[in-house]
Amino acid sequence: MKTRFVLIHTSHAGNVGATARAMKTMGFDDLVLVAPRWANVLNREETIQRASGALDVLKNARIVPTLDEALDGMTHLCATAMTPRDFGPPTRAPRDHFAQLLSAPEGPDAAARPESVAFLFGSERFGMQNDDVYRCHVALSIPTDPCFGSLNLAAAVQLIAYDWRQALGGFAVQSATSPPAQADAAAVAAMLRHWEEALVAVDFLDPAAPKKLMPRLNQLFNRASLSPEEIHILRGVAKAMLQKAAVAEPPKA
Structure with a gap:
């Protein structure tokens, strides 16, 4: 009108x-x-x-x-x-x-x-x-x-x-951002292996008695529907933990 x-x-x-x-x-x-x-x-x-x-x-x-x-x-x-x-x-x-x-x-x-x-x-x-x-x-x-x-x-x-x-009918609500792409299973698995290595290095995970820590983390990250960018961030965290553990490790005799 x-x-x-x-x-x-x-x-x-x-x-x-x-x-x-x-x-x-x-x-x-x-x-x-x-x-x-x-x-x-x-x-x-x-x-x-x-x-x-x-x-x-x-x-x-x-x-x-x-x-x-x-x-x-x-x-x-x-x-x-x-x-x-x-x-x-x-x-x-x-x-x-x-x-x-x-x-x-x-x-x-x-x-x-x-x-x-x-x-x-x-x-x-x-x-x-x-x-x-x-x-x-x-x-x-x-x-x-x-x-x-x-x-x-x-x-x-x-x-x-x-x-x-x-x-008069209004306007449709416009999404501010498009939903991010989801990382594939292989990327999630590689990130988990990286985290497992880092958790062992900082003495959070005992490889002799891992219990169900890694499967639980797997389920957690699956529910989060991680994007490739988020996988990259998490792998960066794992890398930083490994570097910190290497610096803190006492020199071998």
């Missing part, structure tokens, strides 16, 4: 950059600024630094003089207003509203889903003006601690963007 984020009278350049970053992490790129404090806000150093790589969002962003121009083509308008109002659209939590919005049946004989959604954010100091809230279909209120509900502008954008992306 076409999604637009609209910042109205933004006064801090850093918040514009951080908003671009918040949008990009959730896969959104349509950003419109209504009469920001700085005419060159999209190119200011603080904006670029806070965008932290979301320069494509800044490049595609638009600055317009009026809210009417910012909302051109948008069919469902969501105000973000923490302060309750006696008059205006219903106030809902983002997640609840999104679930209701996307559950609307489609078709000519049913209430269709909106074709596009715009999220409106007011200035950092004063929030949204009443007239701007009144024209919206809903006022989204992020559930916060009743004793402290003050949210940074970019943080609010991130929360709305996350809940909206989740409502």
Whole structure:
């Protein structure tokens, strides 16, 4: 669904950059600024630094003089207003509203889903003006601690963007690393022979009465599913034990 984020009278350049970053992490790129404090806000150093790589969002962003121009083509308008109002659209939590919005049946004989959604954010100091809230279909209120509900502008954008992306289906969790390859049985056996030699050298294993130490170590390493790199480390430990034992061994008469 076409999604637009609209910042109205933004006064801090850093918040514009951080908003671009918040949008990009959730896969959104349509950003419109209504009469920001700085005419060159999209190119200011603080904006670029806070965008932290979301320069494509800044490049595609638009600055317009009026809210009417910012909302051109948008069919469902969501105000973000923490302060309750006696008059205006219903106030809902983002997640609840999104679930209701996307559950609307489609078709000519049913209430269709909106074709596009715009999220409106007011200035950092004063929030949204009443007239701007009144024209919206809903006022989204992020559930916060009743004793402290003050949210940074970019943080609010991130929360709305996350809940909206989740409502649209979300992204799959990406594994940070691929699982390591597993060492073969021959490598494990060679490492165990190396360890047996080292354990004897440091007097931890009595070759005359080995009991079940080596089979138990074999089972331990099998459960660990060692990688080739881990085998290399363990053989390095065995080598160090052998070297230490050789240095400590008294000279023969």
